[in-house]
Amino acid sequence: MPAPAVPSGEILYEASGLTKEFDDGRVAALRGIDLRICRGEFVSIVGPSGCGKTTLLNMLGLLDRPTAGTLRFRGTDLDALGDHASYRAREIGFIFQSFHLLPNFTVEENVQIPMFGLPGSSAEKKRRAAKLIESVGLSHRLDHLPVKLSGGERQRVAIARSLANRPAILLADEPTGNLDSKNSAHVMDILLRLREEHSVTLVMVTHDQELARHGTRTIRIKDGEIVPEGAQR
C-alpha cells in the first residue's frame, strides 16, 4: 500500500508494514501501515470508530508494541529500543480524550509529573510548570485539584502537561472528544497556538472533519489500513 504524500524535512517517524493484532490474531487493529511523519507537521488521523486510529497513536507513543512491521523514530528502530520510558520522557507529549490527570495532584503538580528525572532543578521545573499553566490561561487554578476544574480546563491542564518535557512530538487522541463546541474551539485554539510557539510536531487523532482540516496533512484509516489519497474523496 503506497504511503500518502510526504512533505520534505527531517523524518521523525517512519512506519513500515505496521501491524497490530489482538486476541491471538483473531482481531487485526492495524494491517501493514506504511507511514512517514516529518518534523513540523501537523498530521490529522481520521476514520470511523474502531478503525485503528488510537491503536496507531499508541504505537507511535510506544504505549503498545506492534505485532509485526517496523517503526523508526529518527532512524532508530523503536521495537529494538530497550528503554521505552526514556523515549516517552524525552520525545513525546500525550493529550488524551479523557484528560488523564492525576486526581490527587494539583494542577501545578500534574504539570510537573512528566519532568521527573529530567535535568533541571526543582525550582526551574516549578517555574516552567507555572509558565505553561499561564500559557493555557489557568494561573488562577495552580493549586486546584482536577476535580475542581471544568472539562475544558482539565484539557488545558493536559495540554500544558504535554509540553512540560519539551517533547519533539505531541500525540493527541481526540483532544476535544469530551468537550462541548465552545470549549472544543477554545482548546483547539490553544493547542494550535502552543504548537507554533513550541515548534512541536503534532499528530492528532480525531473523528471531527472540521478539526482535521487544521492539520497540514490528513491520514484516513479504515479497517486498520490507510486509505490511499486518491480514494479519500
Added chain:
Amino acid sequence: MNFLQVIFRGLWRRPVRTGLTVLGIAIGIAAVVALVGMASGYEKSVVDQLDTIGIDIVVSNMQGGIMPKAFEESVRDEIASIPGVAEANATLMQMLSVEEAPMMVVYGREWDSFTWDQLHVIDGRLPRDAQENAVVLGKLAAEVLRKKTGDPLQIETGEFTVTGIVDGKSVLENGAINMALPRFQEVSGYEGRANFVNVRVPEGTPEEQITALCRQIEEKHPGLRAVRAREVVGTSQGFRMAQAMSWSTSLLALIVGVLGVMNTMLMSVFERKHEIGILLALGWSRARIMSLILCESAAMGLLGGLVGVGLGAATLAVLEQTPYVRGFLEPDLGWPLALQAVIIAVAVGIISGLYPAWRSSRLSPSVALQG
C-alpha cells in the same frame, strides 16, 4: 514537587486504610519490643545482680526449667578448695507464692558470706545470726508485699519477722526476700541443700584462667555446670526457651504485618492501575514505578515501626508495674532495640511491597490507561 511528596500523596489517597495498615505493623512491632524488651530486661537484671554482688562464676545444676535443681550444700567446700578460688558460698533460691504476692524470689544466703555485703539497709537491720527467724526485704519486695520493718511474714510453713528493708542496687535484689540459708532450707524442705554456689576469684585473674576454672569445676562435679557470671543468662535453657518463644511470637506478629501491608499495597496497585498507566505514558520508567510502590510500603513500615516502638514502650511500662514482673526484671528498651525494631518494620514494609511493586511494573500502559 519531589519524589517524597509523591510517595506521601499516594499513602494519603486512602488515609483510613493506610492508618489501619500502619496500626497493624505497629502492633506487630510493639509485640517485638515488649517481648524482646522483657527478655533482654531479664538478662540485664540477672547480669546487674551478679555484677553488684561481685560473683565471678556461678555453679548450678541447670537441667532445663527456670529453677536449677538442688544439690548437696557440701559441694561448696569442695569448690572452695580448688586452687584459684578465692571464696565460694552456697545459695538456695526459690520462686514462691508469698502471702498475697503471686510469685516472689526468695534467697537463703549463707550467713557471713559476701552475698549479704551489697544489701544496704535503708530501714531496720539485717538478721543477727543464721538462726534468727528473720527476713530482710528488698525495697520493691516490701512494696509488693506491703510490709514494713517489724511485720510478720509467712513463707511456706515458717513465720518470720521482717527485720529490715534493703536496697540491693539491682532489680532482682530489690525484688527479693532474703534470709539465712539454714532457715530457708528448713521451711522449704531442702535441708543441707542449695542450688547455687557463687564463686569469687582473686582480683586480676585473667579471663582464660577463669574459663579454665569453670572447666575444672565441671570435671570435678560432672552433674553441675560452672559458667562465668556474664554467661549465666545466655546459657540458661529456660531463658533460651523464653527468648525463642518471644522471637517466634514476634515473628508471627510480623508475618501478619507483612500480609497486611502486602494486601494494602496490592489493592492500592489494582486501584491505581489507571494512575500507573498515566505515569508510564508520561515517561515514568517501570523502575521508578516500582520504587514508588516500594517506598510507599517502606514508609508505612517506618511509620508503623515508630508507632510500634512507642506502643511497645508503653506496654513495657504497664507490664513493669504488674505484680508478675515487678521485682523480677526491669524491661529493657534501649536505643539498640528501638532501632532494631524500626529497621525490622521498614524491612517488613519493603518485603511486603516487593510483589505489588513487581505487579505494578508488569502493567501495560495502554491497557492500564483504559482503567
